Amino acid sequence: MGKRRAREGIEGCEQAALVDNRFYKSPRAGHVPRSSTRRSTTARPRPHSPLRLTPSHRRALAGCLAGLLATGAWAQTKPPVIVEAAEIRARPDLDVVAEGDVVFRQGKVEIRAQRLSYDQLGDLARAQGKVSITRDGNQYSGPELQLQLQRFEGFFSYPTYFFSRTQAGGDAQRIDFLNEDLAIASGATYTSCPRDGPDDPAWVLSTRRVKMDFANNEGIAEGAVLRFYGVPILAAPVLSFPLTDARKSGWLPPTLGLDNKSGLLLSVPYYWNIAPNRDATLTPTLIAKRGVGLGAEFRYLEPSYEGTLNLNTLANDRLTGRSRGSLGLLHEGSLFGDGFYRAHVARVSDDDYWKDFPSETPSLTPRLLAADLRANKPVFGDWRTYARVLRWQLLQDASNPIDLAPYDRLPQLGVRGSQRLFGGLEFALETEFNRFTNPDGNLQPSRMTGTRVHALGSLSWPYATPGWSLTPKLSVNAASYSIDQPLTSGERAGRSRFGRSIPSFSLDSAWVLERDTQWSGRAMRQTLEPRLLYVKTPYSDQGGLPNFDSAGKDFNFDSIYTDNAFSGIDQVSDAHQVTAGVTTRVLDASTGAEALRLGIAQRFLLADQRITPDGEPFTQRVSDLLLLGSSTLSSKWKFDAGLQYSPEIQRTVRSILGARYSPGPYRTLNVAYRFKREESEQVELGWQWPLYGRPRENMNRSNGNTCSSAWYTVGRVSYSLRDSRVTDSVLGLEYDGGCWIGRLVAKRLSTSQVEATTQLGFEIEFVGLSRLGTNPLRVLKDNVPGYRMLRDNNSPDGNQPTAP
Incomplete structure (x- = not known):
C-alpha cells in the first residue's frame, strides 16, 4: 500500500x-x-x-x-x-x-x-558542484559533500566555512562530521577578516587539525600558529578558542604590561566556566622586579544573591622583602523575602599597596578602604529596620598623613520611616544606636570613642496646589552619649554620660510658573520657579561634645536649602535665616527635554550664626551668592557652569565651568575648569576622536567585519594651574581594522606632590578569537567621560573575562 x-x-x-x-x-x-x-516481468523497462x-x-x-x-x-x-x-x-x-x-x-x-x-x-546525500550547506546558522561551501543527514555524519572536501555568531570562518583540506555536535577539520585556517583578492587576511590562525565541539562551544586547534600580517606572533601545540560568543573554560591569551616601579608584567589567565551562573579566573603573573604573584576572581549569581570575590597575593616581594596581597568582595542579596543585605569589603596588606599596585585597588578613595556590611528590611508601610557594621583601613603616608579619619561603627542599628496622620500631617522618625571606635591606622589613638543613641523626628503639614506649595515643619535632633573617657573640660567635665536635644522650625515655600514660547521656530515652555526657606534653630552649647560623624556640608544649590550646615548627627548649627532663590528652565514643549537652566540663590541671616563648620562665628548678614547654569541647546553641545561669589571680599570663591561636544559615535570632547580660592585651580581635558581613516559609524554594520581602517585618539589630562604640573593623565591610541583592534594606553597617577606611578598597556583584539596583551578598557571607561568601545555591539565587555 x-x-x-x-x-x-x-x-x-x-x-x-x-x-x-x-x-x-x-x-x-x-x-x-x-x-x-x-507490465510483464520479462518486458524491457x-x-x-x-x-x-x-x-x-x-x-x-x-x-x-x-x-x-x-x-x-x-x-x-x-x-x-x-x-x-x-x-x-x-x-x-x-x-x-x-x-x-x-x-x-x-x-x-x-x-x-x-x-x-x-x-x-541509507539517508545519504551526495552533492557535487558549488556545494553549500547551512545548519543552525553555520555555513560550509566546497566542491563535494557526502552526508548522512539524521546522524550528520560525512565529509566535505576542500571546504570553506563561516560561523555566523562569531562572524568568522576559514578553509580546510577536509572536514569530517562525526555527529551533529562534533567535526574535525584537517589543514584548517580561522579568521574573522575578509579576503580581499589574493592577499592574505590581516590575521589568520593556521592549524594542522581542529576539533570543533559545538555542544561545549570549544574549538581545539593542534599545531596552531597565529599570524598577524604574515608574521607569526603566537605558536602553540594546542590552542583553545570559542565557536560562539558564549563563555567557555580555557587559557586566555597572555597579557603584557609595563610599570615604572614593577617593571615588565606577564600574566597568563585561566578562565573556568564552572556553571552558567558561576565562573572564575585564575591569573599567575610574573613581575620582573618583584617576583611571581597569583590573582583570582570568582563570580556567582544565584536567585537570592550574587557577588564577586577578588584575591591577589605576592608571596615574596623582592623590592620590599615581605609578602603582599589584597582582597575585594562585593556581595548582595535578598533577606527574608523583601529584605536586602550588602557586603563590600576591601583590604590590602600594607600602606604602600595602593601606590605599587594601583589597578588592584579601584577605589575612589584608594587610601581609605571599607569593610561594610549592611542590611535592611521593611516592617510595615514606609517603616524599615536596618543594621550595619563598618570598619575602615587607613593607608597612611608619612609625607601626607590622614589626620582626621572616620570612625568604625560596631554596630549601627536603626529604625526609619514616615507616617501620614489626620488632617494631612506627616510624621517622620529615625532612631539609631551606634558604637564608635577608632579605625586601624588612626594617628590619634586617644580620640574619643563611645556609643550614641539618637532620634531625628519631624512633624510637617505640606500643602500643595498645581503652581504653589507651602510646608511648615517642626523637627528635633536628640542624642544621648556614653563615652569611654570622661570629658575633661566644659560644663560636662568629668561626665561620661550626657545628652542634648535641639528643636528646629522651618517654613518652605515654592512656586512653579509656566509660559509657552518659541525658540528658532521650536515650541518651548519656560518656567519660573522661586523658592523661599525660613529656618529657626536656637543656639545650643555643643562644646566638648563628641563629634563622631558630623562635617560641614559643601555649599551648593542642594545644601543651601537645608536647615543644618552640618551633615551627620552630632553637630547642629544655630540658625535664624531666610534662603531665597529662583530657577528658570526652558523645556521642549513636546518631549519635555531641558534645553536651558539658570539659577540664583543666597542666604540672608537675621542673627549671627555661632556654630559654623570652620568654628568661627558668622556675622555677615548675607551668605555667598550661588549661580548655576546648564544648557543643552542641541544634541551635540552641552554646557554646565557654577559660581560661588563672596560679597565680603567681592571675589569669586569657587567656580566650575564645563563643556561637552559630541557630534556622533566615538566623537566626544570634554573640557572642564575648576577653581577654589587658595586651594586649587585645575583644567581637565577628555576626548575620544577619530584621527584618520573611515570611522566605524560610516560603515554598514550588515557587512560584518568589513575593515574600517580608522585611527582614534582617546585620553584625559588633569593639569594643576596652581602647581604648574600634570596631576593625572591617560593617553591612548586605538586602531580599528574591522577584524582586529589595537590599543596603546599610558596612565600616570600622582601618589604625592613629587611621586607618580606610570603604567603602559598594549592590546590587540582579534575579533572572533580573543585578545592579546593588556586589557586597558577599564582604564579608559573609568577615566574618559563618554568613552565608547569601538565594537560595543559585537565585542565582549572589557570588564568581563574574555573566553579563549
Missing part, C-alpha cells in the same frame, strides 16, 4: 506540473494512463525520462515531492525532504537525483549544489 500511494503521488505531481503547460491536453474520459497498466520544468513549476513540484518522500515507514521518524531543482528524477522509497540549482532541505539542514543524489534507505 505504501508503494502504491507513493506511485499515485508521483503521477499526481507530474500531472499537477503539466496542467500549467499550455500545450497540455487533459486525457479523455475512460483513458487509462500507461503507468497504471501491468522503459528508460526514465527526466521531467524538465520551468521555474514557475518548481514550487508546485517541491511540495508534491515532499509529500512523496514523506510516504513509507521511513518517514515516521524523519522530517520530510523538500527538493527544488531544474531537473528531478525520483524513485519512490529509493532515491532522488536532482540537477541544476538544487536546493535540498530536511529539518535544520539546507544543501545547495549543482547536482545532488539522495539515497532514502
